[in-house]
Amino acid sequence: MGKFFIRIIVVLVGFLFFACSAESTKRITYHKLTPRSFTDELIVEGTVEAENVASVVCPPWVDGTVKFVIEDGTPVRKGDTVCIVEARQIDDHYESLINKLEQSKAQYNKGKADLEMNYAMLMAQVKNNEAQTAIANLDSLQLKYMPQYQRKIQELKLQIAAIEKEKFSQKLKYLELINESELKKLELQISQDEQEVQRIKDIQNSLVMLAPRDGMALRSRLAYSREKVMEGDEVWEGIQIVEIPDLSEVNVSILATETEYKRIAENNKVEFTFDAMPGNKAWGSIVKKAATGQPISRNSRIRRFEITASVDSFTTLPEIGLSAKCKVTLRHIPDTLVVPQLAIFDDDSVKVVYVKKGNAYEKRQVILGEYSPQLAIVTMGLEGNETVSFAKPKASKVKWNINLPDSILQKHRLTFRQTEYNDMPSDFGGSMIEEEETYQIIIIN
Numbered sequence: 001m002g003k004f005f006i007r008i009i010v011v012l013v014g015f016l017f018f019a020c021s022a023e024s025t026k027r028i029t030y031h032k033l034t035p036r037s038f039t040d041e042l043i044v045e046g047t048v049e050a051e052n053v054a055s056v057v058c059p060p061w062v063d064g065t066v067k068f069v070i071e072d073g074t075p076v077r078k079g080d081t082v083c084i085v086e087a088r089q090i091d092d093h094y095e096s097l098i099n100k101l102e103q104s105k106a107q108y109n110k111g112k113a114d115l116e117m118n119y120a121m122l123m124a125q126v127k128n129n130e131a132q133t134a135i136a137n138l139d140s141l142q143l144k145y146m147p148q149y150q151r152k153i154q155e156l157k158l159q160i161a162a163i164e165k166e167k168f169s170q171k172l173k174y175l176e177l178i179n180e181s182e183l184k185k186l187e188l189q190i191s192q193d194e195q196e197v198q199r200i201k202d203i204q205n206s207l208v209m210l211a212p213r214d215g216m217a218l219r220s221r222l223a224y225s226r227e228k229v230m231e232g233d234e235v236w237e238g239i240q241i242v243e244i245p246d247l248s249e250v251n252v253s254i255l256a257t258e259t260e261y262k263r264i265a266e267n268n269k270v271e272f273t274f275d276a277m278p279g280n281k282a283w284g285s286i287v288k289k290a291a292t293g294q295p296i297s298r299n300s301r302i303r304r305f306e307i308t309a310s311v312d313s314f315t316t317l318p319e320i321g322l323s324a325k326c327k328v329t330l331r332h333i334p335d336t337l338v339v340p341q342l343a344i345f346d347d348d349s350v351k352v353v354y355v356k357k358g359n360a361y362e363k364r365q366v367i368l369g370e371y372s373p374q375l376a377i378v379t380m381g382l383e384g385n386e387t388v389s390f391a392k393p394k395a396s397k398v399k400w401n402i403n404l405p406d407s408i409l410q411k412h413r414l415t416f417r418q419t420e421y422n423d424m425p426s427d428f429g430g431s432m433i434e435e436e437e438t439y440q441i442i443i444i445n
Helices: 002-026 088-145 148-206 258-263 406-422
Strands: 030-032 035-050 053-057 063-069 074-076 081-086 208-210 215-219 234-236 240-245 250-256 269-273 281-289 303-310 323-340 345-347 350-357 360-371 375-380 387-389 398-403 440-443
Touching: 035 240, 035 258, 035 360, 035 375, 063 088, 063 240, 081 240, 088 148, 148 208, 250 258, 250 281, 250 323, 258 303, 323 360, 350 398
Parallel strands: 360 398
Antiparallel strands: 030 387, 035 250, 035 323, 053 240, 063 081, 063 234, 074 215, 081 208, 215 240, 250 303, 269 281, 269 323, 281 303, 323 375, 345 350, 350 360, 350 387, 360 375, 398 440
16 A cells, blocks of 8 residues: 555656646747847936035135034025034134234334334434534634634534534434334234234134025035035035035936946936836936046945936926936947847857747857847847747757858958957947858758
8 A cells, every 4th residue: 555655656746847847848938039129228326416506615724523504405595504614723723813913013012112212312312412512513602712722622522513413313314214114014014914813714704604595405415425414524625515406407416336337428318217206207318427436435445436417308307305216228229130138148159049940949150249238239140030049958959050151250350350449339230241141051960
């Protein structure tokens, strides 16, 4: 009885095995080739941004910390405070400049007082000289009654008084010039100190940043972290802190990986869809690619490259900040022979497809043109209307091996090398097989 059940189980297992094998054979799929358009598309994520943005940036000469920043989406009027930056170095520098200005003014007042005192002392000496000269002139009236030696002494005194008078006159002249020069020098120093104080004061005032126009304020993303600005973040000259977009014109910003960046080119057409706006679509094209990438985090080697796509038409204008799914058309070639990549196989460094012929197959060598991860254009080896297999058939099923003529392969190699040399895209629109050429058919027994 036990052996009987064992035999039944073996029969059932065998039946299931053959049934599964037959089923798997039935599931081998085929593809009927017909002329169609070749389209290579890439799906990337983007964010809707304003075309024109009024930016609020950290002012020159500033290295500080964000003390206050307005919340995202806050309506503002021109002149409203949107951000305050604290810069202790600027504050300390301002205090030192105020002290220096006060010292310059004190030095000016002291210098002016010293110069006025020197002038007053010199004027006193001039007055004294004038008095002595007047006395000597009175004594000169008695010269004719004096002995000769006393007359000579008196004449010498008059000469000395005249010399002293001339000396004091020159001193007074030069002292006025010196006083004027010294005072101008001190006044210039005060003016320079006042200008520097005013410059730093203006920088201090600029740390309270105002909205340049009416609109909706949005916090910017920091370039070094890709995070939105928060209180306590470090900022420095030129860093964008707040942006106020023009909501009437938008574009889409894409942060692409290096692989995506290399595949996408300017002027590629883009179709946008938005998860937050079901049914809404927009259309545009790639208008700008950043020259350099940005690290995804500080000190990271992985970079993202910013790509800007225009929004030229839409069903409904998307809102700023919405995430967008961007379908980028990398290449579009109409009316050509396209084969799924699943039907293309490598065979001894050449590409082949298996064409179904009844219950058997032809292995055909092909040359590919443009390709994408899903599809490829066959420029040589197929005529169209063939049915190709998505699975490699058993060797016993392959009855024919069709290779391309050497003349065609040689022509293809020359064309490929010339195209590669000139860095020009290949023209895959037409067949390079001349009418008199024929395939080399090898029948496999």
